[in-house]
Amino acid sequence: MSEVRVRFAPSPTGYLHIGGVRTALYSWLWARQHEGTFILRVEDTDRERSTEESTKAVLESMRWLGLDWDEGPGVGGDHGPYIQSERLDIYAEYAGKLIESGHAYRCYATKEEIAAAREAHRKTGTKDGFRFESNWRDRSDAPEDPNARYVIRFRAPHEGTTSWLDEVKGKIDILNSTQQDFILLRPDGMPLYNFGCVIDDLTMGVTLVGRGDDHMINTAPQILLYEALGARVPTFAHMPMVLAPNGEKLSKRHAAVGVLEYRDMGYLPDAILNYLARLGWSHGDQEIFTREELIEKFSWDHVGSTAGRYDAKKFLHVQAEHLRMLSDEDIARWTVPFLARIGIEVQDDDPVLLKTIPYVRPRAETFIDVAEAVDYFFRDVEFDAKGKRKFLVPDNAQALVRLADVVETVEPFTKEPLDATVKAWLEENEIPMKVVAQPARVAMTGRTRSPGLFEVMEVLGKEKTLARLRTGAEIAAATETPSA
16 A cells, blocks of 8 residues: 555535635545545534534535545544544644643733734834734743633744745745744634644644645644654645636636536536646646546646636536546436436436437537436427427418328338438428428427437437427417518
8 A cells, every 4th residue: 555645624614615626636636646545634623614514515525526535534544533623632632742842832821912912013013914922932830820721832933944845836945933833722622723734634644735825824834843743744735726717716706616516517527527637737738537547647746836717618618528428328327317307207227318318419518408408308398489489380380280291101210211201202392491390390399409300200209209290280370470
């Protein structure tokens, strides 16, 4: 088994954002490529915003995408628990070690004292950011009140430089003079992000930390913690953010950003992973990748250092390409739930459904498109008002009746014999195809656009074809011609 151990550690404060999916994807690809371990850890220490419902949504999203994890919720592992709120005793243990070694201290400063220090800093007019300097940093005493509340702070060095070689960004140097004594544990024992993250990654044996570059501000403090604990520092890979087309932070006003929204829009998991992989990583000029190709070809050195911009049209193009890569049987299977959403209950091996797929796949981009393109094969015709008004008119009624009479004689009732028989009839009677094609299409499908006329007839079968053509003729004959 490879020594590669990577993790994805979402905070369950809402849906799983597609930017988070890309973060998870890159680490997952690295693990799978090296036959390593992919860990899913839930960082739920934000008690006000974290919810069980959000945790379930994150797990559901990951499962639907097929980003399976080797250790984590529902799977277990030797390094659990994998939910932060269940690891408080571990954080307390390591905080105690840091206090004993002199790298951390109990800070009894009150909120009022910190607020006063912040105000005094503001009044200086300096543009430097506020850094709280606790007077408990070098004290060994404690307040007289044995119940006085305190936080545990890290005793950050003020001299020297913290450096690391980032897999994406290259060499990074941060002056320790810019660091402050950041909080490790709150009074209630809950860890702050940097401490919880480090202790989790350390105890879970994480070898590479892949995350968005908005976390680069946290890396130097985390490296200082590893060094204070005498632990090996993992490799870091900070990938650029996914931005909106206008360069702003991607949000719902720019696009659907929750994974399950794309599921409901009829996208494929592999299409989502393909698009997100390419939104910041490249492999030559190749745009369309299978999941297996992504695993084989992914590398951190081809992850760009600048932010990728979301492009809905390109995303849809990738989705359409992946849809067309599927077999007819798989398209049918994926389409069945979307048919159910519009009230059509069929099995994925339904012979009528399977017959429709070759005719609708060239134009369909999502499974909603497929479902909407085949619905008239399974229920009564719902006429497009404009098409009905234009083509189901008295002048076309007789042509529909005659067409029905002609196709009634065709055996077998399949595309080629239907095509040959109808075209021979049209030529013999010097009738242009356009005279019957659109009225027949509207009569059979309710629409002005559909697969070819004879493909539709074959899938509908003789009984339904004749019934719809003759019903269309009756509607046409009964339609009142608008007065001039």
